[in-house]
Amino acid sequence: MSQHRHPGAPGRAGAVPALPDLPEATVARLPEYLRALHNLAETSHETVSSEGLANAAGVNSAKLRKDLSQLGSYGTRGVGYDVALLIDQIEYVLGLTQRRAVALVGVGNLGHALAGYDGFAGRGFRIAALFDADQERVGEEINGLIVRHVDELPRVAAEESIAIGVIATPAAAAQRVADQLVSVGVTSILNFAPCVLSVPEGVDVRKVDLAIELQILSFHEHRKATLTALPAAGGPALTALPGGLAVTESQEAIGT
Amino acid sequence: MSQHRHPGAPGRAGAVPALPDLPEATVARLPEYLRALHNLAETSHETVSSEGLANAAGVNSAKLRKDLSQLGSYGTRGVGYDVALLIDQIEYVLGLTQRRAVALVGVGNLGHALAGYDGFAGRGFRIAALFDADQERVGEEINGLIVRHVDELPRVAAEESIAIGVIATPAAAAQRVADQLVSVGVTSILNFAPCVLSVPEGVDVRKVDLAIELQILSFHEHRKATLTALPAAGGPALTALPGGLAVTESQEAIGT
Incomplete structure (x- = not known):
């Protein structure tokens, strides 16, 4: 994305695009x-x-x-x-001058927590609809909203002008839900399911994977531990990567 | 966790640094x-x-x-x-060859979801202790663990060799919890509270703010909408930034 954009006089002179294309x-x-x-x-x-x-x-x-x-x-x-x-x-x-309607799909533990999270309202969002594929959960009320069956997504998304879909389903269900959201015109998805979604061009996906956050911290924990274990800066390494030997064999970067 | 161990010969040759300093x-x-x-x-x-x-x-x-x-x-x-x-x-x-013990502080909605999340176990982590400051919650059992009072943190952290602290408290309580975690030797923190934590050098903090994720998506939604609204590439802007006029006043970058 381009990096600098017109600090000059927005809206005048016709020189400035509507919204900066920020990094x-x-x-x-x-x-x-x-x-x-x-x-x-x-x-x-x-x-x-x-x-x-x-x-x-x-x-x-x-x-x-x-x-x-x-x-x-x-x-x-x-x-x-x-x-x-x-x-x-x-x-x-950030487009927060209008309050965006959010549809949340999947009301297990995490979905419950998201549906009950007070922090959205003050920050530009309104959870407008809850969905689940499990008939046992359909009809349940969470924070004043009734959980609906995911088959109702097309109708409700239109009624509520859903702008953002939040996926809090198990990984196995996430792609299908993403497809459903995209098919009803949702172009922004926040994905909590631990999987990579494939979506058409023009659809933005952000992913929050809680285990990945922990794994990144684990790297830093591990690194701190090995640094502490080293005798001194510049000293010989104490540990080699697993398979480190294999690197010396006839290996090279694989292209296509 | 890991399924295979050391096909190579870790610890030999000494040519590989203990752990690469990766971007x-x-x-x-x-x-x-x-x-x-x-x-x-x-x-x-x-x-x-x-x-x-x-x-x-x-x-x-x-x-x-x-x-x-x-x-x-x-x-x-x-x-x-x-x-x-x-x-x-x-x-x-990533340091996942040992399973790291995680302490979770704050068992409201989100804390419950995290405590009940099955995804950690298979990916290198074990929720080893749950804490809350609310006496009403102390003693509750979640996923086989009893919620303890946060005052027990020092003793339990030592007993359980807690490596990572997860903060799922309200923003107002988060800094104090972070201080407590740091004081018992935890050097990696995953913060779900919507606030910036101040921690000493050597402590890693990762932050997950769900509203921020939505706000980032909102930017893209907004941007897509304004792009669609533009008559053509290079056409005049339809919208001005609020305060755009003020930019023409005697303003300049403030340094110190």
């Missing part, structure tokens, strides 16, 4: 800034320095300034950023 | 490869081409080859990667 990493940090800004607004702060906001969001301030410059937000020297204005700008870019 | 993005993809490899192993595949594995893991094959080359795995031309060997190598690097 994925910047997009991922905007919600952090937004949360920090809302906290500041709630505690009656009208302006914030880049350092103050960067600390609150847990990033370094140079990165923050660069990110925000891509929205056309530069702050004012000696004053900082206008909190309310920056909230507006980020909410606009 | 974070590579580390994040290794669990995906691992999951795909386990699926292949379960379906009696002994080898896999880089393309086959890349497809199964949802990445492009050039990236996969580069990632795996950093582990010293190059596959064999015309044959591909040895599935069992590659599983060993990735599990070794």
Whole structure:
């Protein structure tokens, strides 16, 4: 994706596209800034320095300034950023000025937790429909919503203008659910099932795999342990990778 | 967990560093490869081409080859990667050859879902202890474990050799829990609370914020909508950023 976009005068002169095409990493940090800004607004702060906001969001301030410059937000020297204005700008870019309707498919343990999660409402989302394929679960009420059979998805998705589908089914069911969501026009999917979904061009999938998060932490735990075990920087390695020997055999990168 | 152990000769030659210092993005993809490899192993595949594995893991094959080359795995031309060997190598690097004990703090809706999630056991982790600060919840049994009061954390963490702490408390409680985990020697934390944790150097924190995932999707939804609304490539913008006018005032990047 392109990296810099027109901090100039949006909407004027016809030179600026409707929405900046931001790097994925910047997009991922905007919600952090937004949360920090809302906290500041709630505690009656009208302006914030880049350092103050960067600390609150847990990033370094140079990165923050660069990110925000891509929205056309530069702050004012000696004053900082206008909190309310920056909230507006980020909410606009993230498309949070309308509250998006979310359909949640799969109301097992995780689905229950998601359906009952209060954190969505204040942050631009409304769980508008719950679905499950299990007749035992259909009809159950969670947080004021009745679980419906997944076959009702097409009708309900149209009625509720569903923008985002959340898949919290077992892995084996996830692809079929994704296909159903796509077929009713949903183009953004958050997938909690531990599997890779295949979707057509134009459909965005984000994946949250809880075991993968733990495995990434495990790497760091393992690494810290081996670093501690090393005699000194530059010392000989104590451990080799399994199969390390095999590397010396006649192996090379496989192309196509 | 690991199915095969040390086909090579770990500990010899001393030429391989204890553990490669991999880019974070590579580390994040290794669990995906691992999951795909386990699926292949379960379906009696002994080898896999880089393309086959890349497809199964949802990445492009050039990236996969580069990632795996950093582990010293190059596959064999015309044959591909040895599935069992590659599983060993990735599990070794991720530190999954020992099953890590996880302490979960906060057993509200999300904590319940995490405590009941079957997906951890097969992937290198064991939820070893559950904690909550709420006396009402202490004593409850979830998935065979009794919820204990968070004050018992120091004793239990030592007894169970807790390696990873998972925080599923409200945001307001999360920092205190993180401090408690750090004080008992936990150096890896998975944080589900919607807040930024401050931890000492050497402690790794990964964060899963469900609303943030939705907000990132919302950006893409919004972007797709504005692209659709544009008359043609290069056409004038239809929408302006809020506060766009202010950008023309005397503003500049704030440094310090």
